[in-house]
Amino acid sequence: MPSLDGAGTAAMAARSIQHYFPTGSGKRPLLVLDDISFDVPPGAFVSIVGASGCGKSTLLRIFAGLVRPTNGHAELGGRPITDADAHKGMVFQEDAVFPWLTVRQNVEYALRARRTDRSRRGGIAREWIDRVGLTGFEDAYPRQLSGGMRKRVDLARIYASDPEVLLMDEPFGALDAQTRLKLQEELLQLWEQRRKTVLFVTHDLDEAVYLSDLVVVLAARPGRVASIHPIDIPRPRTYETRGTERFRQLTVQLWHEIESLDRTSRSATDPQAPEVVA
Numbered sequence: 001m002p003s004l005d006g007a008g009t010a011a012m013a014a015r016s017i018q019h020y021f022p023t024g025s026g027k028r029p030l031l032v033l034d035d036i037s038f039d040v041p042p043g044a045f046v047s048i049v050g051a052s053g054c055g056k057s058t059l060l061r062i063f064a065g066l067v068r069p070t071n072g073h074a075e076l077g078g079r080p081i082t083d084a085d086a087h088k089g090m091v092f093q094e095d096a097v098f099p100w101l102t103v104r105q106n107v108e109y110a111l112r113a114r115r116t117d118r119s120r121r122g123g124i125a126r127e128w129i130d131r132v133g134l135t136g137f138e139d140a141y142p143r144q145l146s147g148g149m150r151k152r153v154d155l156a157r158i159y160a161s162d163p164e165v166l167l168m169d170e171p172f173g174a175l176d177a178q179t180r181l182k183l184q185e186e187l188l189q190l191w192e193q194r195r196k197t198v199l200f201v202t203h204d205l206d207e208a209v210y211l212s213d214l215v216v217v218l219a220a221r222p223g224r225v226a227s228i229h230p231i232d233i234p235r236p237r238t239y240e241t242r243g244t245e246r247f248r249q250l251t252v253q254l255w256h257e258i259e260s261l262d263r264t265s266r267s268a269t270d271p272q273a274p275e276v277v278a
Ligand SMILES: Nc1ncnc2c1ncn2[C@@H]1O[C@H](COP(=O)(O)OP(=O)(O)OP(=O)(O)O)[C@@H](O)[C@H]1O
Pocket: 021, 022, 032, 050, 051, 052, 053, 054, 055, 056, 057, 058, 059, 203
């Protein structure tokens, strides 16, 4: 199993995960993930990349407890993950803010769900609204905010509820390029303040290299771990990091690897003939 730090005290881990999806009555199930094993060290920022359809989101949903794998399991703090709970904070591409609640109410709702003492909710919400740069917008409704601001509410909501780990599935995928860069920078600042373990799915290799300590590359059809890349670019990282030779080398290397895996999987597999359960 590829170990990411050699310490053996993973915050999260995938243990021989295999997953099939049904494809309709009388048809063979589709093998989507096969023998996925890796460790995520405590406090690390780990991204999962790979060709479209290789199973990134399915793997993240297994970590979230939203999908139960056919075989194997995901772990949080050494315990198998069996359901979705408040220990795991999820951020998706779509905003998870309630349109009928204000910014403050959205963040306080997350605290109520976490059973935070009523007397502390206002202060914690204020702190996180401030940290994500939304002070002055506490009483605004989501429809009055830009996409980037709604994503900031999402981040405030998740951080305020203080989960053990963050699971993010293309959280900035729907934003324009400029806002996306800004949100990446802000997420890194939050992460550096709190050092929560993050598992992050993205298509964007620049984003993966910029944010991560480790990048897990999945091969497709079925999804399996092809390689794990330590990102040895010093922190703190800034916009200028993207202009460095090492940043360029790493993104180009990942791009070539994913292209080559995609070519191999396309030539080796008939997409109309899903893998068969033995
Ligand atoms: N609920 C489901 N039922 C059946 N098949 C599914 C289901 N969810 C995903 N799949 C299939 O599983 C495979 C992996 O999908 P998944 O969304 O995990 O990949 P991905 O790498 O996240 O894709 P993308 O990068 O395009 O978002 C795809 O072939 C998809 O069609």
